Amino acid sequence: MPTNQDLAAIFEQISHLLELTGADKFRVNAHARAARAIADCSTDLMSIAHDRAALMAIDGIGPRIADKIREFAETGSIKEHQDLLKEVPSGLLEVLAVPGLGPKTVRVLWKEKQVKSLDDLKRIIADGSIMELPRMGEKTVQNIRESISFMEQSSGRMPLGMAMPIAESVLERLRAVKGVHAADFAGSLRRGRETIGDLDFVAASDDPKSVHAVFTAMPEVEKVLASGESKCSVRLKVQGRRIQADLRVVPPESYGAALLYFTGSKEHNVRLRERALRMGLTLNEYGLFPLDDAPTPPQARGVRAVAGKTEESVYQHLGLSVVPPELREDRGEVSDGWQPPKLVELKLIRAELHAHTSASDGTLSIDQLAEMAEKRGFHTIAVTDHSQSSTLANGLKPERLRAHIRSIREAAERHKRITILAGAEVDIHADGTLDYDDELLAELDIVVASPHASLRQDPALATRRLVAAVSHPLVHMLGHATGRLLGRREGLHPDIKAVAEAAAAHRTALEVNANWLRLDLCDVHVRTALEAGGENALIAIDCDVHHPADFDQLRFGVMTARRGGLPADRCVNCWTARKLHAWLKSKR
């Protein structure tokens, strides 16, 4: 059964193929927008494909796209897509993916030089015949050559958890530059997306040159891609991985507008600008200005901005609530009356409910775990080592678990300022049964049930498996529901809506595993779970601690949960000790 992601990929491809045929750019954009809407949609579109009105209710999907979705659901393909694939060589899509090559150029390469693939492109670069094309000089060709090599060496987008420390290290240096009032990272990193295309930085200074100088001279800069009056772009090489980084320096009075602009998303910005126009204003990265007919930008003519020093001022002048960065994705947040939910925040987390010790595959002792959790201001830490089936992870047989429970109770006596829960991360077998019997499970304060094996299971089976687990009366939480590993393993494709409904009915929490390789549930799943579970939906955010540094993964889980719109009061880790413990006991 195809997923929304599969469908989104097809519409994205249609949009690229249309671009290459030279189609109307608004039509191209409409398909790209539909692809995003589909990828972000929390309802499984295959299940409502017959309902044209329901499809068209989704922003960005009109009558034509709705028909194509139904066609896909009924026949397994879309004729327009197939026709485009016959017309346009599919190898051109990888040529289009080369940084610096856009649809116009790729089309010329195709029509004039019969380039149909990346290999063809390399060939006409090697034999020099690419130079016969218009606007192709030495530098352009050299840039294309380097872009191809960059693309071949980098494996696409960088995981959030890998990008964050790089960004913070750069930021530290930018903030130290004399004359810099403020600096932040922006872009998809600030929005907390699970993968990052490039790093964006914004700095406030009246002396852009000195900031640029520091930025371009950093030791990890491999190449300066662009360097102008107000922005510059470099390619970084850090621990063998390459990533592009862009810096924009603006005067302090424009800082908020620039941060807003560079944080995006692009679609969110477009909505803001459209709204500004309707209000007789124009928004750019320097501020919000009165609209006039002059051809030059307002800031260049000394026009005074009505807002721009802070992001808040811009939203306020547009009559909007301030939108948290994680929710700036054009999902209706730019509209009258929209109010942000009281989102979960890192500082509100008071408990870690998924942690391993050296009894299974962790490196910490129970005491060390407790001390580290206490130092973070937590009122509760759950010790949840692996169950017997996870042999590779040194999972505990029942007799070892019983001894472990005794050790945990003893440790609890030594640590009076934090509650140490005796728990387990129990394997969910492929058929939905659990890895310990009920009698043993009942001895535990907390049971986290997680899938670890059979992760290529059929979606319908996976759904039944997870529904069975969350419906089990002794289970408190479903750990990393899909078992995916970012860029390494797809994991299960369960019907999250069904799992979330069952979980809510049994007051079982669904975990957002904060490990940046997992981020599982993902943002879309969190939103699905909240919608499906309603008032009873419970979400946990846990670090799945194996090593001391794992506690620091929490922020990635929080960002992911915020992207899913998780309010703090639905997050069990934010609850008071009394409320959390009462919920746990209610299942005993």
Place this chain on the structure above:
DNA sequence: GCCGTTTTCGGCCCGACTGTTTTCAGTCG
């Protein structure tokens, strides 16, 4: 192809930078 405080047609955000041009097209975010 979508959408509506410009509403069933006619719009659809805005600016910076590069390279190849002699005034701007293409790309990017």
